[in-house]
Amino acid sequence: MQVASLKISVIIPTLNEESHLEKTLQSITKQEGDYEFFVVDGGSSDNTVTIAKRYTAVITSQRGRAIQMNTCAKACSGDILLFLHADTILPDNAFREIRKRMKDDAVAGGSFYIAFDTDTFILRGVSFITRFNFRLFHFGDQGIFVRRNVFQTLHGYKEIPIMEDYDFYKRLGRHGKVILLRMPVISSARRFVRKGVIRQLLINKLVVLAYWAGVNIHTMKRFYDDMR
Numbered sequence: 392m393q394v395a396s397l398k399i400s401v402i403i404p405t406l407n408e409e410s411h412l413e414k415t416l417q418s419i420t421k422q423e424g425d426y427e428f429f430v431v432d433g434g435s436s437d438n439t440v441t442i443a444k445r446y447t448a449v450i451t452s453q454r455g456r457a458i459q460m461n462t463c464a465k466a467c468s469g470d471i472l473l474f475l476h477a478d479t480i481l482p483d484n485a486f487r488e489i490r491k492r493m494k495d496d497a498v499a500g501g502s503f504y505i506a507f508d509t510d511t512f513i514l515r516g517v518s519f520i521t522r523f524n525f526r527l528f529h530f531g532d533q534g535i536f537v538r539r540n541v542f543q544t545l546h547g548y549k550e551i552p553i554m555e556d557y558d559f560y561k562r563l564g565r566h567g568k569v570i571l572l573r574m575p576v577i578s579s580a581r582r583f584v585r586k587g588v589i590r591q592l593l594i595n596k597l598v599v600l601a602y603w604a605g606v607n608i609h610t611m612k613r614f615y616d617d618m619r
Contacts, residue, residue: 396424396425397424397425397469397470397471397490397493398424398425398427398468398469398470398471399422399424399425399426399427399469399470399471399472399473399486399489399490399536400426400427400428400429400464400467400468400469400471400472400473400539401419401426401427401429401473401475402428402429402431402460402463402464402467402472402473402474402475403415403416403428403429403430403431403443403475403476403477404431404432404433404452404456404459404460404463404474404476404477405430405431405432405433405435405439405440405443405459405477406432406433406434406435406454407435407436407437407439408435408437408477408478409435409437409438409439411477411478411579412430412439412442412443412477413442413445413446414480415475415476415477415478415479415480415481416428416430416442416443416445416446416447417446418480418481418482418483419475419481420446421481421483422481422483422485422486422487423484423486423487424486424487424490426469426486427467427468427469428447429447429448429449429466429467430443430446430447430448430449430450430477431449431451431452431459431460431462431463432449432451432452432459433452433453433454433455433456433458433459434451434454439477450462450466455550455552456531456548456555457547457548457549457550457551457555458550460474460547460548460555461547461548461550464539464542464547469539470538470539471489471490471493471500471536471537471538471539472536472537472538472542473489473534473535473536474531474534474535474536474537474556475534476531476532476534476578478532478578478579478581479533479534479576479577479578479579480576480577480578481534481576482503482574482575482576484574485503485534485572485574485576488572488574489536489572492570493538495568497567497568498538498567498568498569498570499537499538499541499563499564499566499567499568499569500535500536500541500563500567500569500570501535501536501569501570501571501572502529502533502534502536502560502569502572503533503534503571503572503574503575503576504518504521504522504533504571504572504573504574504576505517505518505521505532505533505575505576505578506518506575506576506577506578507577507578507579507580507583508577508580509580509583509584511588513588513589513592514580514583514588517592518575521533522571522573523571529557529560529571530556530557530560531555531556532576532578533576533578534576535556535560538567541563541566541567544566545559545562545563545566547559551608552608552609552612553598553608553611553612554598554599554608557599557602558602598611
């Protein structure tokens, strides 16, 4: 198959994302080539679904980001799956770059590095760190893409309440090269604004350490409110 013809399927899990979703959807419609995209909603009580239907099909699902993404992936026909948070904006040439890098059959998938919609010295530092292809630093808000056949081999995301993205990215590396695209997605800094930048960074790292230490995932969840 020619690289230019690779079809990309974008999967966006949502739950009450009316304030951020439209910009994300608009960034998808600016892309080139063959693609499809879906919003998979976990029971929003705001205008998320109404906004989404202006742009694409909406799939309803049981609540839970991993559950929602796995549900939607079954409806996709693309060669490449791109999992995108509802508050993450793609650069204009994102699909072109994904297709170019996926011409290497050894590549299983990858992600972008991240920048934030709020400019502070510390968040610029966070963004800088994610420019390095070290898996300790990469999460779902950076836009994870994967070959569909590899996703199926991995049986998708583990349907756990937290760290499903970290777990998936770790497993992805066992099935081929995992690449980092040298372009940023723009993610909302709302969690950092709400909690405080230093406090949120500490929470993030403590959760990763707890995961590595084998702390019960539901115990971890109690200390990390899933404000998407």
